[in-house]
Each structure stands twice: as structure tokens, then as C-alpha cells.
Amino acid sequence: MTKHSRQRDAVYDNLCLRKDHPTAEEIYLSLKPILPTLSLATVYRNLSMLEDEGKIIRIGSGGTARYDADMSEHQHLLCEKCGKVFDIMIKCDGIIDKGAEKFNGKIDSYSVLYKGCCSDCLGKTNNI
Amino acid sequence: MTKHSRQRDAVYDNLCLRKDHPTAEEIYLSLKPILPTLSLATVYRNLSMLEDEGKIIRIGSGGTARYDADMSEHQHLLCEKCGKVFDIMIKCDGIIDKGAEKFNGKIDSYSVLYKGCCSDCLGKTNNI
DNA sequence: GTCACTGCAAACGTTTTGCAGCCAT
DNA sequence: ATGGCTGCAAAACGTTTGCAGTGAC
Numbered sequence: 409m410t411k412h413s414r415q416r417d418a419v420y421d422n423l424c425l426r427k428d429h430p431t432a433e434e435i436y437l438s439l440k441p442i443l444p445t446l447s448l449a450t451v452y453r454n455l456s457m458l459e460d461e462g463k464i465i466r467i468g469s470g471g472t473a474r475y476d477a478d479m480s481e482h483q484h485l486l487c488e489k490c491g492k493v494f495d496i497m498i499k500c501d502g503i504i505d506k507g508a509e510k511f512n513g514k515i516d517s518y519s520v521l522y523k524g525c526c527s528d529c530l531g532k533t534n535n536i
Numbered sequence: 537m538t539k540h541s542r543q544r545d546a547v548y549d550n551l552c553l554r555k556d557h558p559t560a561e562e563i564y565l566s567l568k569p570i571l572p573t574l575s576l577a578t579v580y581r582n583l584s585m586l587e588d589e590g591k592i593i594r595i596g597s598g599g600t601a602r603y604d605a606d607m608s609e610h611q612h613l614l615c616e617k618c619g620k621v622f623d624i625m626i627k628c629d630g631i632i633d634k635g636a637e638k639f640n641g642k643i644d645s646y647s648v649l650y651k652g653c654c655s656d657c658l659g660k661t662n663n664i
Numbered sequence: 665g666t667c668a669c670t671g672c673a674a675a676c677g678t679t680t681t682g683c684a685g686c687c688a689t
Numbered sequence: 690a691t692g693g694c695t696g697c698a699a700a701a702c703g704t705t706t707g708c709a710g711t712g713a714c
């Protein structure tokens with residue numbers, strides 16, 4: 409069914425190598441010099457496929473979607489000043505059981521999104 | 537500064553009365569019969585204002601934003617079959633401290649988004 | 665009377681889709 | 690040679706904005 413393509417591999421490899429949590433367009437811009445004919449639509453298509461395959465996750469933090477190829481259990485923090493997303497490497501043991509006690513259905517997964525301010529932005533003027 | 541308006545009160549009241557977590561358009565459609573001249577842009581503008589005032593929260597569950605006027609501490613579950621959002625009334629004590637231990641910045645808030653299947657959808661055929 | 669508010673329409677940014685051609689299998 | 694993939698352009702989608710006019714204070 410699924411064939412390989414230079415473009416799909418490039419999108420996945422690019423995401424694996426980066427520690428930030430790029431948007432589709434950031435991936436596109438980063439690959440464009442290497443694959444000059446690459447189209448943004450192809451990046452979107454491949455990101456969806458990779459997400460469906462469970463190889464990457466989409467972080468829906470509000471407006472623009474960001475992506476992450478690190479599938480180990482961890483959570484994210486959204487810096488409300490600069491909009492960047494940071495990893496928080498914690499496991500929340502028991503949080504699914506806790507939720508299941510109060511919910512009359514099946515819980516498959518959870519994700520925690522913290523909001524706050526990253527250390528870079530804290531360092532800059534605390535004023536407006 | 538902030539004046540009252542029939543439209544803003546209507547949006548807020550509508551959201552308070554509903555137990556589902558409507559989108560902006562669902563609120564708009566529900567108010568249109570009562571306020572026939574109401575515009576979708578006004579609903580969006582008022583939802584943003586109410587959010588800024590801290591009277592409602594926006595649930596960013598992926599594509600379309602949903603809103604909730606219940607400001608008590610609770611979390612949400614997104615049913616992956618029907619797309620509805622359900623309340624899960626739990627407090628995750630200590631989860632901010634836990635995150636703060638692993639993050640070099642300031643954490644203001646957290647939200648947990650569970651994914652799974654609601655009891656209604658579980659009841660229906662488990663097949664595709 | 666002032667100024668925040670509304671309605672409308674047009675603009676916006678992100679994401680999806682239709683299509684003809686291409687390339688991996 | 691098949692059919693999943695690509696690039697392009699256009700469309701779709703949710704949301705925001707500019708503007709002239711209205712209504713709350």
C-alpha cells in the first residue's frame with residue numbers, strides 16, 4: 409500500500425532531527441533548499457500520514473499545529489510570550505485511572521498542556 | 537470601559553445554560569432565532585472578550601475551538617468517534633509542581649485532554 | 665455626545681482538495 | 690504497468706478585521 413518517497417522520508421527525518429516543535433511551514437522552509445520542488449501541500453499530506461501511522465504527534469496548541477517525532481511519554485509547555493513549545497519529561501502515573509473513575513466511557517490516552525513562560529522570556533524585560 | 541450589550545449577554549447566557557461545549561458557530565445558530573440580526577463576527581468578538589475577562593475558557597481541541605462557561609477546575613475528554621467533548625470533574629493536585637521540577641521557567645496553568653470513546657459511542661457497533 | 669459596540673463583507677492564515685503527471689514498486 | 694505519490698493552484702475552513710452606523714452610558 410504505502411510506498412516510500414523522498415519527500416515523506418525527508419519530512420520524517422527533518423522532524424526527528426529537530427528539538428523544536430516545528431509547524432508544517434517551518435518544516436517546508438527547512439527542506440526547500442534540499443528539495444527545491446517540494447510543495448507545502450505535500451508536507452501537510454505526509455504529516456497527516458505519519459500521524460495516522462502513529463510515528464509523530466500533532467500538538468494542537470491553539471492556532472497553528474506543531475509536530476513532534478519524539479514518541480516517548482512526555483508533556484508540553486506552551487510559552488505564552490514567544491509561542492514556542494517545550495518538552496516536559498514527566499509521566500503522570502495514574503492519571504488515566506483517575507479520569508476513568510469519573511467518566512462513563514473508555515479512555516485511551518491523555519496529554520497535559522502546561523502554559524507559562526520559558527526561561528528565555530523570563531530573562532527579558534518583565535514589562536510589556 | 538466595557539459596556540453591556542444584548543449580544544454579549546446572550547452569548548454568555550447561552551454558554552452558561554448549555555452542558556455541551558459548543559463552537560462559535562453553534563452558539564451563533566442557537567441565538568439566531570432570538571437575535572435575527574446577530575452576526576457570527578460578533579459571537580467571535582464576544583467570545584474573545586469573555587475569555588480575556590476570564591469568564592469562559594476556550595478548549596483548543598484540534599481544529600475548531602469549543603467554549604465552556606464552567607470555570608470550576610475540571611478536565612476534558614474528546615470522544616474520537618463523535619467528536620464531542622465531555623467534562624471530567626477531577627483535580628490533578630501536584631501536577632504543576634511535578635512539571636515545574638522538570639522545567640526551567642514559570643508554569644501558570646495546566647490542562648489535561650483525554651482522548652477516548654464516550655458511552656454513547658461505545659454502545660453502538662464497535663465495528664467500523 | 666461619546667465611544668464601545670454591532671453587522672456586513674472582505675481579508676486572513678492554515679489546511680485540504682482536484683487534477684494531471686511522475687516515480688517507486 | 691499499476692497506483693500511490695507529487696506539485697500546482699484553487700478551494701475550503703475557522704477566525705479576524707475595516708468600516709460605517711447604532712446604541713448604551
